[in-house]
Amino acid sequence: MLENRGWTLARRPTGEPNVEDFSLQAVPLNPQVMEGQVLVRNRLLSLDPYMRWRMNDAKSYARPVDIGQVMVGATVGEVLDSKHPAFKPGDSVLGGGGWQEYAVLPGEHLQRLVGNVPPSTALGVLGSPGFTAYAGLIKIGMPKPGQTVVVGAATGPVGSMVGQLAKLAGCRTVAIAGGRAKCELAKTMFGFDAAIDHREPRLSELLTEACPKGIDIYFENIGGKVWDAVLPLLNDFARVPVCGLVSQYNEDASYEGETRLALLMRDILVKRLTLRGFIVTDFAQYRDEFLEMAAPLVASGEIAHLEDIVDGLEAAPDAFIGLLQGKNKGKLIVRLG
Amino acid sequence: MLENRGWTLARRPTGEPNVEDFSLQAVPLNPQVMEGQVLVRNRLLSLDPYMRWRMNDAKSYARPVDIGQVMVGATVGEVLDSKHPAFKPGDSVLGGGGWQEYAVLPGEHLQRLVGNVPPSTALGVLGSPGFTAYAGLIKIGMPKPGQTVVVGAATGPVGSMVGQLAKLAGCRTVAIAGGRAKCELAKTMFGFDAAIDHREPRLSELLTEACPKGIDIYFENIGGKVWDAVLPLLNDFARVPVCGLVSQYNEDASYEGETRLALLMRDILVKRLTLRGFIVTDFAQYRDEFLEMAAPLVASGEIAHLEDIVDGLEAAPDAFIGLLQGKNKGKLIVRLG
Numbered sequence: 001m002l003e004n005r006g007w008t009l010a011r012r013p014t015g016e017p018n019v020e021d022f023s024l025q026a027v028p029l030n031p032q033v034m035e036g037q038v039l040v041r042n043r044l045l046s047l048d049p050y051m052r053w054r055m056n057d058a059k060s061y062a063r064p065v066d067i068g069q070v071m072v073g074a075t076v077g078e079v080l081d082s083k084h085p086a087f088k089p090g091d092s093v094l095g096g097g098g099w100q101e102y103a104v105l106p107g108e109h110l111q112r113l114v115g116n117v118p119p120s121t122a123l124g125v126l127g128s129p130g131f132t133a134y135a136g137l138i139k140i141g142m143p144k145p146g147q148t149v150v151v152g153a154a155t156g157p158v159g160s161m162v163g164q165l166a167k168l169a170g171c172r173t174v175a176i177a178g179g180r181a182k183c184e185l186a187k188t189m190f191g192f193d194a195a196i197d198h199r200e201p202r203l204s205e206l207l208t209e210a211c212p213k214g215i216d217i218y219f220e221n222i223g224g225k226v227w228d229a230v231l232p233l234l235n236d237f238a239r240v241p242v243c244g245l246v247s248q249y250n251e252d253a254s255y256e257g258e259t260r261l262a263l264l265m266r267d268i269l270v271k272r273l274t275l276r277g278f279i280v281t282d283f284a285q286y287r288d289e290f291l292e293m294a295a296p297l298v299a300s301g302e303i304a305h306l307e308d309i310v311d312g313l314e315a316a317p318d319a320f321i322g323l324l325q326g327k328n329k330g331k332l333i334v335r336l337g
Numbered sequence: 338m339l340e341n342r343g344w345t346l347a348r349r350p351t352g353e354p355n356v357e358d359f360s361l362q363a364v365p366l367n368p369q370v371m372e373g374q375v376l377v378r379n380r381l382l383s384l385d386p387y388m389r390w391r392m393n394d395a396k397s398y399a400r401p402v403d404i405g406q407v408m409v410g411a412t413v414g415e416v417l418d419s420k421h422p423a424f425k426p427g428d429s430v431l432g433g434g435g436w437q438e439y440a441v442l443p444g445e446h447l448q449r450l451v452g453n454v455p456p457s458t459a460l461g462v463l464g465s466p467g468f469t470a471y472a473g474l475i476k477i478g479m480p481k482p483g484q485t486v487v488v489g490a491a492t493g494p495v496g497s498m499v500g501q502l503a504k505l506a507g508c509r510t511v512a513i514a515g516g517r518a519k520c521e522l523a524k525t526m527f528g529f530d531a532a533i534d535h536r537e538p539r540l541s542e543l544l545t546e547a548c549p550k551g552i553d554i555y556f557e558n559i560g561g562k563v564w565d566a567v568l569p570l571l572n573d574f575a576r577v578p579v580c581g582l583v584s585q586y587n588e589d590a591s592y593e594g595e596t597r598l599a600l601l602m603r604d605i606l607v608k609r610l611t612l613r614g615f616i617v618t619d620f621a622q623y624r625d626e627f628l629e630m631a632a633p634l635v636a637s638g639e640i641a642h643l644e645d646i647v648d649g650l651e652a653a654p655d656a657f658i659g660l661l662q663g664k665n666k667g668k669l670i671v672r673l674g
Contacts, residue, residue: 220602245599245602273614278609
């Protein structure tokens, strides 16, 4: 009988998560593969900032992970056994296998990998991060040639795709990234016209200089002080797809203070801004359109992508904690066994 | 030679405007009607909250009124002389004649009144306020049967139209209004399902009770504490057309305080909210569609409207100050001579 090892949530973190918030559990694997289900050996595990939010017991768009439950996450794996007509042993599939070595999943939640590109791209540039960039930038942001697009976490899997898609759409692209090395990477690897270190005390001034015609699209995946610097620079009819707020995920805020909020509302009115929150699943109907556009460009190298691969299930919590601190370079993936 | 009397801006108010901020000036009328222009005798002057903002020297979607310049405003009037082929003496026209008895206007900025309804409706239910309600509710709010729509200043010309259009769309409608009398009026005259006095200290609780299924559309034309009460009740995918912020027009705020703003951003993300500022002119292409729908319903009485008519140009400043204090009932119009 096989053993299945996985990381469960040991306790809910307050503020930054700690290694002790996770617990590595081994359970015998006696998979009852039922009609419609598929047994998958997870090979690659995606680590993403949204997971921090799932560790809280707070109302959100998805259920929190329960204490003792295996941490959730997207995986690429190999089918070992299938009672679903669309899959057979040996198939490579994308699914939500979680932080563990094996998973039994409903066949209708699995997707076959697209050919001609490395399997890991299904977790990054051609997976949810890449599609998030596409949905937010194209469907909400509606970029037009000559407009200015600003994006945070610009060397991450979402931000780097936003920048490249905006460039393809003829926009001026401005990266926000943490540290000088990532700013260089944003320009050399992902073609940003300018890059600004968000740790700079002169963030507002530097952003103003980098956006001489103001900002038409701000792809929000950071929150906090970057948003503060962006807000006064937004042009009339600017669009702000709100995709994530990673700088706020460790915070535990309450409703207080009105002045700044009143000013945001004034700006929304006077500049006719659109702020729109979104989760990539809201745009499921555009996934095929995205893959048809992006997969050939990834295969040809015209769209660059950067992966940060960590080896072994054991490394997952440390890698995840580093992700929230901005230590990774590119899409963070754990290679399992 | 005729005399033209009009109210000019004497000084910029700080906070609530005062009668001394305006000055009644009489100038000889020697109208040089040039090619394409029309001389109009103003008969009805619309007073609207946005005018308070135009008295400030602040960046907004429209130029501020200069000191010494006649206050701006929409008017219905009678053509006295015309050098524009579309108009002849005796025609009734809608235009931006301002707070004065006569105006010379470019013919292309004038509109002929629609027949079969009183001329004053061109300033209210079938004018910019009614069309603002239509554009914001229908084009941004996209109401669906069974959804809950909340609107402030609910007996005013915009709010009362939002409520009635939402009711026609099959929604539950909740009014916010100032005082018990206006709350009654909202229910009896404009068919709101519930009405809440924004002066109530228990505003949040009362609103929660009135919206057992949450809020799908909040038509924002107030700002401040009403928005605070609405925010936690917004459903996933709620829409917030931001049309005005009358509670904030007298304020002079600066950028400070972040907590509340961070929470708004969290709500935008988690609930996938859309906030979108708009000015009615952004939707000019839908004006005919609006009039075709609304004019017959106003003529038949199926859409109710309420007017608060004040007599004489002299009364304009007092009436306007009262409007900002919520003293009017319905669309405030000054009848000129």
